Amino acid sequence: MENDVKSPYTIQFCDAFDWMAAGLPDSIQAIVTDPPYGLKEYSEVEKQKLRAGRGGVWRIPPSFDGCKRSPVPRFTVLDEVERNALRTFFARFAKAAMRLLVPGGHIFIAANPLLSHLVYMPLMEAGFEKRGEIIRLVQTLRGGDRPKNAHAEFANVSVMPRSGWEPWGLFRKPCEGRVQDNLRKWRTGGLRRISPDQPFSDVVLSSPTRADERAVAPHPSLKPQRFMRQIVRASLPLGSGVVLDPFMGAGSTIAAAIAVGYESVGLEIDSRYFKIAERAIPRLAKMDLTIGLQQSFPAMNRANGGAQHSRSGQLQS
Numbered sequence: 001m002e003n004d005v006k007s008p009y010t011i012q013f014c015d016a017f018d019w020m021a022a023g024l025p026d027s028i029q030a031i032v033t034d035p036p037y038g039l040k041e042y043s044e045v046e047k048q049k050l051r052a053g054r055g056g057v058w059r060i061p062p063s064f065d066g067c068k069r070s071p072v073p074r075f076t077v078l079d080e081v082e083r084n085a086l087r088t089f090f091a092r093f094a095k096a097a098m099r100l101l102v103p104g105g106h107i108f109i110a111a112n113p114l115l116s117h118l119v120y121m122p123l124m125e126a127g128f129e130k131r132g133e134i135i136r137l138v139q140t141l142r143g144g145d146r147p148k149n150a151h152a153e154f155a156n157v158s159v160m161p162r163s164g165w166e167p168w169g170l171f172r173k174p175c176e177g178r179v180q181d182n183l184r185k186w187r188t189g190g191l192r193r194i195s196p197d198q199p200f201s202d203v204v205l206s207s208p209t210r211a212d213e214r215a216v217a218p219h220p221s222l223k224p225q226r227f228m229r230q231i232v233r234a235s236l237p238l239g240s241g242v243v244l245d246p247f248m249g250a251g252s253t254i255a256a257a258i259a260v261g262y263e264s265v266g267l268e269i270d271s272r273y274f275k276i277a278e279r280a281i282p283r284l285a286k287m288d289l290t291i292g293l294q295q296s297f298p299a300m301n302r303a304n305g306g307a308q309h310s311r312s313g314q315l316q317s
Contacts, residue, residue: 009254011266011281013274016246019267020096028100028265029188029241032232032253034110034221035093035119078115086118093246094126097173100244104175104182104189108134108231110223111167112142123171134168136227138206168231170202183237190237200234213287217250217280219273226289228256236262251277255284 012019078086097107107128111119116133124130144162147154175182175189182189191200209224232253235243241263245253248266250273257264258281266281268274 007258007261007263009258009264009266009281011248011251011254011268011274011277013269013271014267015269016267017092017096020100020246023100025099026102026186027242028105028244029102029186030106030108030235030243031097031101031246032108032228032235032243032256033245033247034223034249034253035090035247036221083115083118086115087122090119091122091126094123094128097123098126098128101173102186102188102241103173104179104186105173106131106188106191106235107169107171108235109169109171111169113163113165113167116167116169120169120171123169127174128171129174131170131172132202134170134231135203136166136168136206137164137203138166138208138227139164140166140208166206187238187240188236191234192237192239200230204230213252213284216283217252217276219250219276222250223252225252225256225259225284225287228252229259229289232256232262233260248277249273251281252284255281258282258285 101107107123109119109123120130140163142163143160144158145160146157147159172189176185179189193199204227206224206227209222210226213225214222232243233256239261243253243257243262243264244267245264246267248254248268251266254264254266254277266277268277
């Protein structure tokens with residue numbers, strides 16, 4: 001499928017592992033993905049409960065301030081069998097990704113503080129170099145709750161801290177020789193800077209996904225374009241190559257790639273989400289991210305003297 005926005009993209013309704021197994025070795029320059037944690041929360045049983053609005057691993061947050069919050073999965077309910085299944089899932093993903101990526105290619109992979117070790121260890125065991133973490137600073141609804149069914153008795157107790165960040169693991173397939181040699185041959189090995197004077201940072205201030213984006217692409221794990229465009233842009237150091245999202249959901253990675261002018265491939269196994277992505281990707285890619293910027297980031301804008309976002313989602317003063 002060719003897009004009519006800015007750059008070529010392809011999306012396919014398929015099993016990601018089947019597609020990755022059939023792909024040519026050393027054919028992808030970067031992977032940017034928010035995986036489904038393989039298994040439980042996007043199983044058919046759990047998706048039915050999610051869509052029904054009750055029960056299962058998905059926690060339906062209360063509505064307040066006139067705003068309806070999106071569901072979030074309760075990862076603390078996973079047992080050891082399910083955690084082992086996650087390790088197996090990511091080991092399989094890591095092996096497939098190692099084969100597809102060119103030397104020096106990066107993976108940006110969304111995680112959460114409770115389960116990140118189950119994601120990161122299989123990648124390192126497969127031979128990827130851990131290059132750090134991208135910290136998405138965002139106010140979430142995870143954590144901060146009092147003990148279940150004992151709220152009044154333990155009014156001053158939280159079972160877990162209220163989460164104000166989301167980790168994205170950053171991994172690199174080993175380079176061939178020096179980074180400069182790898183950049184010349186494979187056009188990968190580093191991260192694209194925001195400008196000659198400003199490197200990409202491992203801390204990104206982010207608002208929750210905007211209501212207009214959720215209206216276009218209703219998916220429980222939709223990430224905001226303002227954040228996605230920044231990390232997608234950083235993933236190709238010389239601004240060329242193919243970005244793969246093997247678990248694209250509603251297509252936020254692919255839309256971000258279009259917005260910054262990159263070629264991309266998105267894969268999705270759920271027919272409902274694939275249909276959403278077909279419609280949503282061009283619309284997300286065209287969204288003007290300067291609209292509502294002051295409301296979303298008032299403190300940041302004051303600190304930056306009214307800095308504005310470019311089309312790529314990077315802060316430019």
